[in-house]
Amino acid sequence: MLLAHLQEINAARDARRAAVTITDLDTGSTRLFREKEVFDPPVSSALESALRTGKSGIVETGGRSVFINVYLPSPRIVAIGAGHISQALAGMAAIAGFELTIIDPRDSFASPERFGPAQCLTERPEDVFQRTPLDAYTAMVAVSHDPAIDDFPLMKAIAAGCFYVGALGGKKSHAKRVERLAKLGLDDAAIARIHGPIGLDIRASNPAEIAVAILADIILTLRTRNVTGTLDEAS
Incomplete structure (x- = not known):
């Protein structure tokens, strides 16, 4: 995990906000998302499910395998x-x-x-x-x-x-x-x-x-x- 991403995740945890990383399993590239108020563009159903359940996992999207790692505050x-x-x-x-x-x-x-x-x-x-x-x-x-x-x-x-x-x-x-x-x-x-x-x-x-x-x-x-x-x- 990139140090910048870890810092973002820790900041989100301290603020009790959600953070999500999406890693392309073919290339290894990772994107990090921070929770705000409106999804733009609309997120995939897999990401929505991860945010609702707090469960991370591998999903197929656009013909590629990605790993969604979700960090939710404890309810x-x-x-x-x-x-x-x-x-x-x-x-x-x-x-x-x-x-x-x-x-x-x-x-x-x-x-x-x-x-x-x-x-x-x-x-x-x-x-x-x-x-x-x-x-x-x-x-x-x-x-x-x-x-x-x-x-x-x-x-x-x-x-x-x-x-x-x-x-x-x-x-x-x-x-x-x-x-x-x-x-x-x-x-x-x-x-x-x-x-x-x-x-x-x-x-x-x-x-x-x-x-x-x-x-x-x-x-x-x-x-x-x-x-x-x-x-x-x-x-």
Whole structure:
């Protein structure tokens, strides 16, 4: 690997952005791409698949064999609210390969010993986000069921382009949430990004099942997200 490419990949890793190298197996020449916002020109389906799955491999394109090596940031979940749903999600997220951070300013809820490997912070979300900004490889899960705690993280997640934004509550609760967020300046397209009610509809009836539905929805969104955002070709 060229030193310049290694430096680019390390910079992308530090910034939690994707990087991809494509090596022609006949000539040995390598191109490096850095993630941006719009693919120009459109990428091949093989490159799209690599960006969605994080899997590298050999593909045939244009009659040539190339090796696609993809470097993706580790996907993570930020859960707002340290209730039973987050407690159930803690173990499941780790098994599925997600780093989980639980944020709840209510000391009586956020007892770290309840959440196993997950990081549990008894702070205001806005203070945490100043240290650890949200990004396109973060899933936001607002499950405190308290608008005073949930609404700000939802707005920040949308602004940051989080790949998944979900909020707990039934249809009536979500309708009220939509009204609040609209008054705060979010447009219809932004509000439509919120998965509410949260999770896949599996008829969940307890916190553990709701956590399963949330995690499944996160994985589905991650693997089907729009990746024709941008790769700028580097030399």
